[in-house]
Amino acid sequence: MFQQTNTVALALRWTAYEPGLFQYVFLDVDRARNWDEFKRAISRFAGPGQNFVFADVEGNIGYHAAGKLPIRHYAGGVPLDGSTGQQEWDGYIPFEDLPQQFNPPAGMIATANANPFPVNYPYNVTGNFAAPDRAEQILNLLRAGGAKLKPQ
16 A cells, blocks of 8 residues: 655646647748738747747748746746745746847758757746757758758
8 A cells, every 4th residue: 555655745837738828820820921920920829939930932031939938036947846836937938038030140040959048048948958959060051051961
């Protein structure tokens, strides 16, 4: 027989389970004709953080992180003591404050599970960015003219 000796309250919460947040934005993303329409569509994306890229027939390119990222006043990423209520979120990072690029000077964008948040980002954002070197490898290949991009 299993006997529990200690009880621990953990603070666990995920944006995907928040009531009323789900909106299917992908049809509007597909129909976007310019950067502003694209941003308007993805600003409604309520799922966990995602990377969205943009290109149009005028040659513009862009990147924008989207999703509901909680404002935390602690370094999140692991379950915390939930018995005090001190670990609650304080809303969500405003969409306008999420990382974005439009027509960057380098003329290229790569996103591949790398950390998009600058060192001096004003919000606590943590995560396991699975392959931090992949985006840099992609950029290096693009800078080299894509010569090594042949299928194997």
